[in-house]
Amino acid sequence: MLNSLFWKTLRDQRWALFGWAVGLALMSLYLLYVYPFINRAAEMMKVLEKLPPVIKNLVGKNEFMATPEGFFNLQPFSVLAPLLFIVFALARGSDATAGEEERGTMDLLLANPLPRWRVVAEKSLAHGAALLMLSLVFWLALAGGTGLFGIALDRLRLAEVIFSCWLLGLAFYSFSLACGCWKGKKKFSIGVSGGLAVVTYLVNAYAPMVESLRPYRILSPFYFYNGNNVLSNGLLPSHVLLLAGLAAFFFSLALFAFNRRDLSS
Amino acid sequence: MDRPIIRTERLSKNYGRHLGIADVDIEVRAGEVFGYLGPNGAGKTTTIRVLMGFIHADGGRAEIFGRDIRRESVEIRRRVGFLPGDMQLYENLSGGEYLRFFAGLRGGSDRSYAAELADRLGCPLEPPIHTLSQGNKRKIGLIQAFMHRPELVILDEPTSGLDPLVRHEFYQWIVEARAHGQTVFFSSHNLPEVERSCDRVAIIRQGRIVAVERIEDLKARSLRNLEIRFSGDFDARAFEAVKGLEVVALDRRSLKGRMRGEMDALLKTAARFPVSDFRSQEPDLEETFLAYYGKNEHAE
Numbered sequence: 001m002l003n004s005l006f007w008k009t010l011r012d013q014r015w016a017l018f019g020w021a022v023g024l025a026l027m028s029l030y031l032l033y034v035y036p037f038i039n040r041a042a043e044m045m046k047v048l049e050k051l052p053p054v055i056k057n058l059v060g061k062n063e064f065m066a067t068p069e070g071f072f073n074l075q076p077f078s079v080l081a082p083l084l085f086i087v088f089a090l091a092r093g094s095d096a097t098a099g100e101e102e103r104g105t106m107d108l109l110l111a112n113p114l115p116r117w118r119v120v121a122e123k124s125l126a127h128g129a130a131l132l133m134l135s136l137v138f139w140l141a142l143a144g145g146t147g148l149f150g151i152a153l154d155r156l157r158l159a160e161v162i163f164s165c166w167l168l169g170l171a172f173y174s175f176s177l178a179c180g181c182w183k184g185k186k187k188f189s190i191g192v193s194g195g196l197a198v199v200t201y202l203v204n205a206y207a208p209m210v211e212s213l214r215p216y217r218i219l220s221p222f223y224f225y226n227g228n229n230v231l232s233n234g235l236l237p238s239h240v241l242l243l244a245g246l247a248a249f250f251f252s253l254a255l256f257a258f259n260r261r262d263l264s265s
Numbered sequence: 266m267d268r269p270i271i272r273t274e275r276l277s278k279n280y281g282r283h284l285g286i287a288d289v290d291i292e293v294r295a296g297e298v299f300g301y302l303g304p305n306g307a308g309k310t311t312t313i314r315v316l317m318g319f320i321h322a323d324g325g326r327a328e329i330f331g332r333d334i335r336r337e338s339v340e341i342r343r344r345v346g347f348l349p350g351d352m353q354l355y356e357n358l359s360g361g362e363y364l365r366f367f368a369g370l371r372g373g374s375d376r377s378y379a380a381e382l383a384d385r386l387g388c389p390l391e392p393p394i395h396t397l398s399q400g401n402k403r404k405i406g407l408i409q410a411f412m413h414r415p416e417l418v419i420l421d422e423p424t425s426g427l428d429p430l431v432r433h434e435f436y437q438w439i440v441e442a443r444a445h446g447q448t449v450f451f452s453s454h455n456l457p458e459v460e461r462s463c464d465r466v467a468i469i470r471q472g473r474i475v476a477v478e479r480i481e482d483l484k485a486r487s488l489r490n491l492e493i494r495f496s497g498d499f500d501a502r503a504f505e506a507v508k509g510l511e512v513v514a515l516d517r518r519s520l521k522g523r524m525r526g527e528m529d530a531l532l533k534t535a536a537r538f539p540v541s542d543f544r545s546q547e548p549d550l551e552e553t554f555l556a557y558y559g560k561n562e563h564a565e
Contacts, residue, residue, distance in 0.1 A: 002362055003369030012357065104353030107319055108409070111347035112370040113339050262320035265310070265351060 005109075005119060009126035013092075017130050020088060021137040027076065028141035032149045035071050068153045069231040072142075077161050077226055081138070085169035086197050089131060093176030094189035096123040097254075101184045101264045110263070117255050124177060124251060128170060135166045153231070161230040167243035168225040172197055174250035181258035221246060268295045270330060270417055270448045271316065277324030278311050286311050286472045288325065293450055298443050300459035300480075301452040303469035309452035310350050312469070313421050317347060329417065343371070346410035350421035350452070352403065354394045360405045361390035367409050379412040386431055399426045411438060418442060420451035424458060436462055457547060460484055486525055492544040494519045499538035507531045 001007045097120060100106045109119065139162045143155040172193060179189035200220040204227065207217035217223045224239040271293040278285035286308040293299040303309050314320045316327060318338035327334045329341045354363055360383070368374040383390050388404035389397070397405075403426045410418055424432045439462045442449050453459050459466050460480055468476045491510075495518050504510060504520060507530045514521040524531055528545070535543065 002358075002366040005370065008366055104351060105355060107314070107317070107349045108347070108352065108354070108367075108406070109370075110319060111317060111342060111345070111349075112367060113343035114370060115339050260321075263314075265314065265319070265349075 005114070005122040006126045009123050010130060013130055017133060020084075020134055024084065024134060024138045025141035027080065028138060029145050031072070031075060032142070032145040032151060035068065035151060036149065038071065039066075068151050069157075069229075072153060073226070073229055073231045077165070077231065081162075081165050082168055082201075082222065082225060085131065085134070085165050086172045088134065089127070089169040089173035090176045090190060090193050090197070092127040092130070093173040094180050094186045094193065096120070096127065096177050096180060097258055098180030098184050098186040098189055102186055104265070106263055107265060116259050120177070120181065120255055120258050124173070124254075127173060131166055131169050131173070135162050138162050157231050157234060160235040161226060164225050164230055164235055164239070164243070167240065167247065168221055170247040171221050171243050171250070174247045174254065178250045178254040178257060181254040181261070184261065184264045269293065269328075270295050270297075271299075271327070271450060273312075273316075273325065273327040275325035276312070276315060276322050276327050278315055278320065278322050279324075284308065284472045286315070286469070289469070289472075289474055291467050291474065291477070293448060295448055296443065296446050297465060298439055298449040298463045299451075300463035300466035301450060301469065302454070302456065302459050302466050303452070304454055307469045308472040309454075309469060310421055311472075313350075313419055313452060316419065317342070317345075344416045346413065346415035346418040348406045348410040348418075348420045348423055350425070352406045354402055354405060356395035357393065359391055359393050360388065360397070360401075363394060363405060364390070364409055364412060368412065371413050374413040378414070379408055382408045382411055386434055400428055400431065403427055404431065407435065407438075411442075414445075415447065417448045417450065420449070422453060423451055424453070424455070460487070489524045489528075490521075490546045491524050491531075492519065492521050492542070493535050493540060494542040495538050496541040497539040503534050503537065504531075507534050
């Protein structure tokens with residue numbers, strides 16, 4: 001597994017990937033286990049139904065908790081899953097070139113006959129593949145668990161929302177990669193990309209309730225990730241294209257920036 | 266021998282706040298061992314990083330193997346072995362894994378040759394790199410620079426951090442590289458090291474080339490600080506006839522001075538008196554530069 005940068009990058013994160021995969025699988029099984037209890041808690045449902053629509057919108061649609069789609073749309077797909085995917089993506093996007101420069105290993109790597117774009121491309125492919133593996137494990141755990149716990153969740157819709165989450169992760173990965181390629185500073189990249197993730201999440205979360213924010217919802221990648229409530233309504237091709245386009249756009253910026261810049265020593 | 270392998274013309278890099286390089290003209294010929302000598306911060310690493318394509322020049326041009334360093338950097342790097350001055354390896358790999366990875370990036374190279382080089386340096390390849398001493402890490406850096414038998418080897422301060430035995434082995438590699446027709450360009454701030462290994466040397470100071478000389482010419486002008494102590498009286502006037510000696514301090518029992526060129530006449534003169542101690546020492550590089558080229562002199 002050491003004959004290309006792609007394989008080395010994957011190999012470097014094998015243990016982290018294993019840990020993340022186990023964590024995601026356990027989280028999925030845990031949520032599947034608790035759902036029937038929550039569903040049966042009639043008293044609790046009554047309380048929840050009395051919540052103002054504003055609060056219910058913040059965490060999901062009005063149907064949340066009453067149906068499997070509502071519950072799983074809220075948890076994990078409103079907060080936990082995108083958060084985890086983005087954390088995984090940002091850590092790797094920021095480290096891909098900037099971390100290598102900061103650790104001082106980039107000069108020796110680029111002393112090999114590798115064009116700079118290939119360093120960015122092979123690392124990105126490996127990180128994208130790692131995130132895809134996590135997505136697969138996540139889907140396997142949830143889809144497999146629905147049968148085990150007897151919960152009626154459409155497995156195809158599950159695949160769609162996890163695919164959308166993967167695209168969201170890729171978009172933020174590419175953004176943090178571009179920041180790292182532009183400045184060569186890992187902390188800068190994590191700070192800017194993390195800040196952007198928080199701001200765009202909050203815009204998307206509050207826009208349905210705040211009139212003045214509503215037009216800006218389409219500026220948030222989170223809107224295109226699950227604004228259509230994918231578990232209930234399916235994935236919109238336009239949203240897929242937009243997230244993929246964002247990832248491609250920032251990836252191109254990363255290539256452009258890294259090709260032109262003086263590398264730090 | 267005369268085909269230029271590296272050629273720079275007025276190569277410049279301006280960092281704004283601190284010194285880069287200015288108008289660097291170098292021509293390194295095929296099969297030559299070329300030293301790039303200068304004190305720390307003179308611009309050696311900047312020149313090398315520009316040549317390797319890690320940073321971009323903002324003036325002048327440079328070619329390696331007749332190819333433009335910016336547009337054809339990948340083709341150039343295919344034929345170059347490189348060791349950076351401030352070298353960092355992938356600490357999670359073992360030395361062997363590291364070398365396999367780099368061989369893979371070059372489309373494979375002779376593993377037995379890498380193993381032979383490791384054996385000659387006494388470099389362990391099994392332990393993880395993070396457990397190795399700085400000296401052993403440096404050895405892995407040297408092996409990866411030579412293991413694909415490159416036509417040109419560019420080394421930035423290659424012997425820093427190496428113990429004397431390994432340093433000796435490294436000088437042997439340089440001799441062998443020259444014998445195999447490889448070209449070596451290496452930077453150093455150590456004058457004796459360059460004198461020992463190189464055919465020619467470019468001397469850089471404050472970002473500018475102050476001289477390009479053949480090593481024989483440099484040696485002929487080699488400068489030493491001297492101190493001779495006598496156990497009895499001596500006649501200082503006897504030393505006035507010694508060619509190349511500049512006396513800087515004198516008292517009844519000692520003489521301090523600087524000597525240029527051959528020592529024979531000096532030793533024979535000193536032997537006429539009761540010598541209790543004789544010390545001869547290379548001056549540091551900055552002192553040598555001042556003596557050779559004068560302050561802020563930028564002419565070749």
